[in-house]
Structure formats: C-alpha cells, structure tokens
Amino acid sequence: MCLGVPGKIVSVTDIMGMRSADVDISGVKRQVSLDLCPEAKEEDYVLVHAGFAIQIIDEQEAEETLKLLQDLTGVDLPEAESAS
Amino acid sequence: MKQDTILLAHGSGGTLMHKLISGLFASKFSNPILDKLDDSATFELPPGRVSFSTDTYVVQPLMFRGGNIGKLAVCGTVNDVSAMGAEPMYLSCGFVIEEGLAVSELETILDSMVASAKEAGVLIVTGDTKVVEKGGADRLFINTAGVGVVRDGVDIGAAKAKIGDKILLSGTIGDHGIAVVSEREGLTFETAVESDCAPLNKMISSMLDVSRNVHCLRDPTRGGLASALNEFAAASDVGLHIIEDRVPVRDEVAGACELLGYDVFHVANEGKIVAIVEPADADAVLAAMKTSPYGVDAAIIGEVVDEPKGKVLVDTHFGSTRILDILVGEQLPRIC
Amino acid sequence: MTLKYISEYRDPILAKSLITKINQTSTRDAKLMEVCGTHTVAIAKHGIRTMMPPTVQLLSGPGCPVCVTANTDIDRAIELSKVDDVVITTFGDMMKVPGSYSSLAKEKAAGSDIRVVYSALDAVELAERTPEKRVVFLAVGFETTAPTIAASVIEAKKRGLKNFFIHAVHKTVPDALRALIESGEVKITGLILPGHVSAIIGTKPYLFLADEYHVPCVISGFEPLDVLQAIYMLVRQIESGEAKIEVQYRRGVLPDGNQVAVETMNKVFEPCDADWRAIGVIPGTGLKLREEYAEFDAVAAIEVELPPVREPKGCQCGEVLRGVLFPYQCKLFGKACTPEAPVGPCMVSSEGSCAAYYRYSDYPEATG
Structure with a gap:
C-alpha cells in the first residue's frame, strides 16, 4: 500500500528551521523532508515515502536478515553479490 | 523591430x-x-x-x-x-x-x-x-x-515473427520517459539521465545490410518495450519469451522507477529499436547494431516461442516467470 | 541493476532454497492474507503464488488505500474540483478511481484543475505560489502516509497559508484487521503485515491479533525474498501452533516504530469512524483534523453538494477486499471489468488485487 524506497542521504540542509536532505536512490536525487526522521544524518540510508524520510534503515539488521537467510538456506552468496 | x-x-x-x-x-x-x-x-x-x-x-x-x-x-x-x-x-x-x-x-x-x-x-x-x-x-x-x-527484398511487419526467431534490443530502456518525467512540475527529482532521442535510420540500415531476415522492427516509444513486444506477439500469434537480466537498464532509471512505482518495461524510449530476427542472422545483426553509437549496449534479450500465443513472458532476475502486460492508459506515479 | 537494500532481496539462489524450505516445512493448511497492496503486487509480479505448495494459500486483504476509499469521498473530491478557484492535488494513484459517476481523470479532461503531486509538501508549495487559488490535497493513505500529511499541515500553518486544505480520508490498519477477523467470514490462519505502516506504528498495535485471536503474524518487507521469508516464518508458527507477532522486515521496523512520526500524526489528527468502500464503517479507523488544525479541513471550508451515492452494479470489490472471494471468482472479472474498462476500484488501482491478478495473469484460468 505504501511505496517506501531506500535511499542514501548525501547532504542535509536547514532552511528556515525545515530540515531536508538530498537522498540518492541509485543515482536519482530527490529532496526529502526530515521532519519525521530528525535524527537522520549524512550517509544514513532512509526509507523514502511521499517526499519524506519515514525511517532510518538499520544497516546491521539488514545484514543480519541476509545472513539469517543464508544460514537458513545453506546458500553462501559471493561477497560481491551480497554487498551489492 | x-x-x-x-x-x-x-x-x-x-x-x-x-x-x-x-x-x-x-x-x-x-x-x-x-x-x-x-x-x-x-x-x-x-x-x-x-x-x-x-x-x-x-x-x-x-x-x-x-x-x-x-x-x-x-x-x-x-x-x-x-x-x-x-x-x-x-x-x-x-x-x-x-x-x-x-x-x-x-x-x-x-x-x-x-x-x-x-x-x-x-x-x-x-x-x-x-x-x-x-x-x-x-x-x-x-x-x-x-x-x-x-529497400528491395526487405519485408518487415509486426505479424512476421516466427517461432525460434531471436529478439534483439539496441540498448538501455526507459531513458526518455524518466528524463522527461523528472522535469515535470510536482515530480521533480534530479538525475543525470538524458533522453535517448536519436535518429536510428543509419543503425537500421547497417542491420539490413547484413541480413534480409529481419522480420519485425519497432521503436518502442510510448508504452515502452512492453507495448512493442505485446504488439508483435499479438500480430504474429506467437509467444515472446525474454530474460529480464539481459535487458539493459541504467541504475538511475531503475532507481527512478522504484521511486515512482513504474515498471521500466512501460517507460518510453525515443532512440531504441527492438528487432525480431531469423536465428541464423541474429549475431550478425547484433554486431551491426553495436557499430552504431546508438547501439553499443545492444543485446539479444530473448526468443519467439510457440506458447502462450499473443503473450510476452519474462524470466525475472528473481527466478520466476511472469507475464509482461501492456500499460493501460497514462503512466501515473504510485505513492500510497 | 544494483540498488542497495533492493537488489540483494531479489536473489534467485536464496529464493529457490527458501521455497524448498517452505515446501519441506508446510504440512498444515496455511491461509495467509497479505494485508497490503504492495505485497499483492510483489506476489503477483514475482510469480510467488505459483511457487507455493498446495498447503499454502495467499489471500489479498484490504490494504490498498485507493481501493478502500469510499465512493462518497471520491464524489466529494470531484465536486470540489468543479469549484472555480479550487485546485485539487492528489497522488497519481487516485486519478483513475471511479466515484459514483466520474473520476478525477475524467474531471481533469473536462477542464477541472487537478494536479498529480509526489508529496503533500508539493501541494503546500503550490498553495504558497498561487495565493489566488484554493489548493486542496486529497489525503489518502494509511499510517505510513498520514504522518507526511500531518507534517505538511503543520508546515502550512507555520507559513500562515490560508489557501491550503486537505480532504482527509485516511484509514488506520490495526482495528480494520480486528473487524475483518471478528466478521468471521474468512478463516485466516496467518497475516502478512504491512512493513511500511509498521515502520511508523511498530509492533505493539498488533499484539491483540496474537493474544486475543491467536492469529500468527509476520511484518514483512516488500522485496520478493522478504515476502518468501515472511511466508516461511508464518508456516513455522502455524506448524508449531504458535501465534506471535514476528518481524521479518527488521531493517525498517523497530518495536516502537517511528515515535516522531506517530506524535506528528497525533498532533494533527484524532481518530474518527471511517467508511471503507464496500466494507462499511469501521469505528475508530479514520483520522480527522484536530480542533487546532480545523481551518485546513476542506470539507468544512468549501461547501459542495454531493450527488446521491451509487455503487457499481454486480461489483464484488467488497468481497475481494475482505478476502471472501479471489478476484477471479467475481462474475465481472476479466469480462465486464478489465483495467481498460474497470467497474470497481480493485481493477483500477495498480495495487488493487483484481488489477494485480489480471495484469500478471495470476489466476487459474490464465496459467492452467
């Protein structure tokens, strides 16, 4: 129901108390508001929905999910692929 | 004045x-x-x-x-x-x-x-x-x-695809549609993606120089690659089977499609050609495409099959097979 | 194509072995409902249904905000668009959805000023740029979207805008699930819960599903591997007779969700009853502007007369949204109702379950 796209914060700006970030989604840049994610900072990956960052992606959890999947299935992915 | x-x-x-x-x-x-x-x-x-x-x-x-x-x-x-x-x-x-x-x-x-x-x-x-x-x-x-x-001896038409023919695409898809939509009011995002808009007559001419067995040709503009392929499948009463991983897509275009909820197969091109070619000639035609500056990323993306007639199947990167549908109406961003 | 946090969750090798795992584990009947429309699309687009063992059945739920928007709410947006100085702004999703007599796309063709925006903030900016117009944002969406609208309303107030309004038709998920289960129409043995709604509200609002109704639940991400893993986790719960709220989408969902977003939403909105299309009124599942923000309420500010509500004849979107019917079991599916000539909303919205089933030919008649 709700499209949320992971993107990386490349810069944060503060215009008249409104914090926003330039988010890079695979080479596409979109300015998003940080009103709902005030703690997000440069280099963080955030979920982007309707012009807002709605959550910071937990990189450690993301890696663990993949690791869990690999353990579960007994499939070892080549480094390059799992890190891509 | x-x-x-x-x-x-x-x-x-x-x-x-x-x-x-x-x-x-x-x-x-x-x-x-x-x-x-x-x-x-x-x-x-x-x-x-x-x-x-x-x-x-x-x-x-x-x-x-x-x-x-x-x-x-x-x-x-x-x-x-x-x-x-x-x-x-x-x-x-x-x-x-x-x-x-x-x-x-x-x-x-x-x-x-x-x-x-x-x-x-x-x-x-x-x-x-x-x-x-x-x-x-x-x-x-x-x-x-x-x-x-x-050209003498050339007989091209959407209804001429034959089972076993190869499907060739001249390069990355979705560039034009994403370049244009990125500048529309209300949807602005920054991207370096440029429209692929280009005259393709010289590339097509070099393809026909090496083969008289190009059966179908189309520039997949509005409705994207999906429309062109579905039209071939319907007109020729055959199935088309393509491999997602062989279809070139720029990272930025893929990113923009994620952002807007688009299917890249539906996004418009203005400088691409999709061809259906007799299998024996496919490599030669591909090589001819690649000599053009507009065909460097050309690839063989699939082939013509017997079933399901009138439909296009895609083997996804994920390992499943899905039907590639035609875009209905205008492409609108999906948000909520 | 490599998109971080997307590409790695589309890995074919992992997918294959995960499917094997599901096949090996599943012995009991698993009737799993994916609540969310984006899950419906992912399942159809990636052909996940065809990979399931006979014991696992996937049902679509009421999770497409476009589909559950009541006719009368769309009728109001249409009437608002006919007012001279009103500009309607909306997410693209809503354009083609039919109301009782028309759609926003048709009204735009007839001359109404209706614009597609990517964010409610774009509508706020439009209002600031065009003080001579009254800009109304059609605010649809669940808890994922509502905080973004709330933040936009706060921004409009901060800028002192008097010409920005919202037509709030938001819906909230947990109590709708309660109503669905209470109705007892379908025996659901597991729920695939929406990842992005949960990124906002966290896991706690769902606890009653396990505690009171003993329904296994997994909050899932939207890539195909996410969905497969969620199915596997549900199958495991079902096999062991457990019922708990598990999180598959751990990279996006914290137990407490995003409290800033929840507070923002609660600052601007308060719960109210909501009219779900073809389901009816579910108490407490809507959001209305609080007193302090009432000036932004388009319904109060711009008076329009609504035509009598009309439901499309023979349309069974309600049964489909409640999981009672598979889309292809509706008498109109693929015949009187297609994406080219849709009768009900589930065939219009790209996330509608009928459209997803139809587009990807994800139904027995097409594949069998």
Whole structure:
C-alpha cells in the first residue's frame, strides 16, 4: 500500500528551521523532508515515502536478515553479490 | 523591430507572419526543394515501395535533458519510416504555436530539428505554421510526416515473427520517459539521465545490410518495450519469451522507477529499436547494431516461442516467470 | 541493476532454497492474507503464488488505500474540483478511481484543475505560489502516509497559508484487521503485515491479533525474498501452533516504530469512524483534523453538494477486499471489468488485487 524506497542521504540542509536532505536512490536525487526522521544524518540510508524520510534503515539488521537467510538456506552468496 | 515572442498576428497571413516564416523557418531549413516556397514540395522518389508515416509531438516540457520537442519530432518520424526497412528522405513539418512562445526558444527548437535532420540525412521540404490564442495549445505542438523508399527484398511487419526467431534490443530502456518525467512540475527529482532521442535510420540500415531476415522492427516509444513486444506477439500469434537480466537498464532509471512505482518495461524510449530476427542472422545483426553509437549496449534479450500465443513472458532476475502486460492508459506515479 | 537494500532481496539462489524450505516445512493448511497492496503486487509480479505448495494459500486483504476509499469521498473530491478557484492535488494513484459517476481523470479532461503531486509538501508549495487559488490535497493513505500529511499541515500553518486544505480520508490498519477477523467470514490462519505502516506504528498495535485471536503474524518487507521469508516464518508458527507477532522486515521496523512520526500524526489528527468502500464503517479507523488544525479541513471550508451515492452494479470489490472471494471468482472479472474498462476500484488501482491478478495473469484460468 505504501511505496517506501531506500535511499542514501548525501547532504542535509536547514532552511528556515525545515530540515531536508538530498537522498540518492541509485543515482536519482530527490529532496526529502526530515521532519519525521530528525535524527537522520549524512550517509544514513532512509526509507523514502511521499517526499519524506519515514525511517532510518538499520544497516546491521539488514545484514543480519541476509545472513539469517543464508544460514537458513545453506546458500553462501559471493561477497560481491551480497554487498551489492 | 525584432520580436521577442510569437504573436497571434504572426499566424494571420500578414507581414509579421511572412517575416517569421522567411526569416526563421525558411532560412534554417533551407534546401533546394523547400526554397521554392511553392504550395507543395515536388520531388522524385527512387523506384520501390514507399514508406509514409506521420506523428504529432506534444511533449511537456518542451526542453528536456538530451533533447527537445524539435529533435523528437524529426527523430520520431525518421525512426517510424526506418522501422519499415525504408531509407527516410523527406519530411514535412507543421507547427501549432500558442501565442507568447519566446522566439529564442523556437529558434533553439528549430536548430535541433536542423541538426537531427542533417544527422539523419533527410530534408525538410514543406511546412506550415499556425499561431493560436493563449490557451488554444500548450505552448508548441509539432507534426511531422516522412517518406522513404523501402529497400528491395526487405519485408518487415509486426505479424512476421516466427517461432525460434531471436529478439534483439539496441540498448538501455526507459531513458526518455524518466528524463522527461523528472522535469515535470510536482515530480521533480534530479538525475543525470538524458533522453535517448536519436535518429536510428543509419543503425537500421547497417542491420539490413547484413541480413534480409529481419522480420519485425519497432521503436518502442510510448508504452515502452512492453507495448512493442505485446504488439508483435499479438500480430504474429506467437509467444515472446525474454530474460529480464539481459535487458539493459541504467541504475538511475531503475532507481527512478522504484521511486515512482513504474515498471521500466512501460517507460518510453525515443532512440531504441527492438528487432525480431531469423536465428541464423541474429549475431550478425547484433554486431551491426553495436557499430552504431546508438547501439553499443545492444543485446539479444530473448526468443519467439510457440506458447502462450499473443503473450510476452519474462524470466525475472528473481527466478520466476511472469507475464509482461501492456500499460493501460497514462503512466501515473504510485505513492500510497 | 544494483540498488542497495533492493537488489540483494531479489536473489534467485536464496529464493529457490527458501521455497524448498517452505515446501519441506508446510504440512498444515496455511491461509495467509497479505494485508497490503504492495505485497499483492510483489506476489503477483514475482510469480510467488505459483511457487507455493498446495498447503499454502495467499489471500489479498484490504490494504490498498485507493481501493478502500469510499465512493462518497471520491464524489466529494470531484465536486470540489468543479469549484472555480479550487485546485485539487492528489497522488497519481487516485486519478483513475471511479466515484459514483466520474473520476478525477475524467474531471481533469473536462477542464477541472487537478494536479498529480509526489508529496503533500508539493501541494503546500503550490498553495504558497498561487495565493489566488484554493489548493486542496486529497489525503489518502494509511499510517505510513498520514504522518507526511500531518507534517505538511503543520508546515502550512507555520507559513500562515490560508489557501491550503486537505480532504482527509485516511484509514488506520490495526482495528480494520480486528473487524475483518471478528466478521468471521474468512478463516485466516496467518497475516502478512504491512512493513511500511509498521515502520511508523511498530509492533505493539498488533499484539491483540496474537493474544486475543491467536492469529500468527509476520511484518514483512516488500522485496520478493522478504515476502518468501515472511511466508516461511508464518508456516513455522502455524506448524508449531504458535501465534506471535514476528518481524521479518527488521531493517525498517523497530518495536516502537517511528515515535516522531506517530506524535506528528497525533498532533494533527484524532481518530474518527471511517467508511471503507464496500466494507462499511469501521469505528475508530479514520483520522480527522484536530480542533487546532480545523481551518485546513476542506470539507468544512468549501461547501459542495454531493450527488446521491451509487455503487457499481454486480461489483464484488467488497468481497475481494475482505478476502471472501479471489478476484477471479467475481462474475465481472476479466469480462465486464478489465483495467481498460474497470467497474470497481480493485481493477483500477495498480495495487488493487483484481488489477494485480489480471495484469500478471495470476489466476487459474490464465496459467492452467
């Protein structure tokens, strides 16, 4: 129901108390508001929905999910692929 | 006095219009056939079947990264004529201008048309201009029509795909649609993606130089690759089976599609060709495509199969097989 | 194509072995409902249904905000668009959805000023740029979207805008699930819960599903591997007779969700009853502007007369949204109702379950 796209914060700006970030989604840049994610900072990956960052992606959890999947299935992915 | 903007008087047959036409259009497009400025252009065509096509261009915004409406209007018609295996020769162009358009903007657009026509080796031999009141058009519409002569021995048509044929694509998909939508009001995002808008007649010509067995050709414009492939499947009453991983897509285009909820197979192209070719000739045709600057990323993306008739199947990267559907209506961003 | 946090969750090798795992584990009947429309699309687009063992059945739920928007709410947006100085702004999703007599796309063609925006903030900016117009944002969406609208309303107030309004038709998820289960129409043995709604509200609002109704639940991400893993986790719960709220989408969902977003939403909105299309009124599942923000309420500010509500004849979107019917079991599916000529909303919205089933031919008649 709700499209949320992971993107990386490349810069944060503060215009008249409104914090926003330039988010890079695979080479596409979109300015998003940080009103709902005030703690997000440069280099963080955030979920982007309707012009807002709605959550910071937990990189450690993301890696663990993949690791869990690999353990579960007994499939070892080549480094390059799992890190891509 | 030099006019900065196009006025309604430009279109009413008076001196202003005369000045505009002779000053701008005739001088920029100048060639022996056009320069006569008769009621219609007259010329000889070489012997053979004539390919004749027309299209009207209403793209917004008029200017986008990688091109503008003028370049699009020349390339689009050149490509449509070429896609029947013909060498395009002559174009007409009709302009509908909303009053208030900046003359400088029009000049930029005409310059692009001249450059693209020159690259394609076609002449713009006749034209027409109408200026309409504010609100009567959205700044500028351009119609072009083109004629060319079909090469001897070439027989191309959407209904000619045969089981076992290979499906060739000349490069990355979705570039044009993403370049244009990224500049629309309300959806602005930054990307370096440029429209792929280009005249493809020379590439097509080199493909036909190496094979008489190109069965289907199409430039997958509106509706994207999905529409072109579905049209082939339906017209030829065969199935088309393509491999997602072999279809080249730029990372930025993939990112924009995620952001907007688009399926990249539905996004428009203006400088790509998809071909269905006899299997024995596929490698040679692919090599010919790759010699063109517009075909460096060309790839064999799949083949024609018996079943399911009239449908296109995609083997996804994920390891499943899905039906590739046709876009219904206008592509709208999906958010919630 | 490599998109971080997307590409790695589309890995074919992992997918294959995960499917094997599901096949090996599943012995009991698993009737799993994917609540969310984006899950419906992912399942159809990636052909996940065809990979399931006979014991696992996937049902679509009421999770497409476009589909559950009541006719009367769309009728109001249409009437608002006919007011001279009103500009309607909306997410693209809503354009083609039919109301009782028309759609926003048709009204735009007839001359109404209706614009597609990517964010409610774009509508706020439009209002600031065009003070002579009244800009109304059609505020649809669940808890994922509502905080973004709330933040936009706060921004409009900060800028002192008097010409920005919202037509709030938001819906909230947990109590709708309660109503669905209470109705007892379908015996659901597991729920695939929406990842992005949960990124906002966290896991706690769902606890009652396990505690009171003993329904196994997994909050899932939207890539195909996410969905497969969620299915596997549900199958495991079902096999062991457990019922708990598990999180598959751990990279996006914290137990407490995003409290800033929740507070923003609660600052601007308060719960109200909501009219779900073809389901009816579910108490407490809507959001209305609080008193302090009432000036932004388009319904109060711009009076319009609504036509009598009309439901499309023969349309069974309600049964489809409640999981009672598979889309292809509706009498109109693929015949009187197609994406080219849709009768009900589930065939219009790209996330609608009927459209997803139809587009990807994800139904027995097409594949069998």
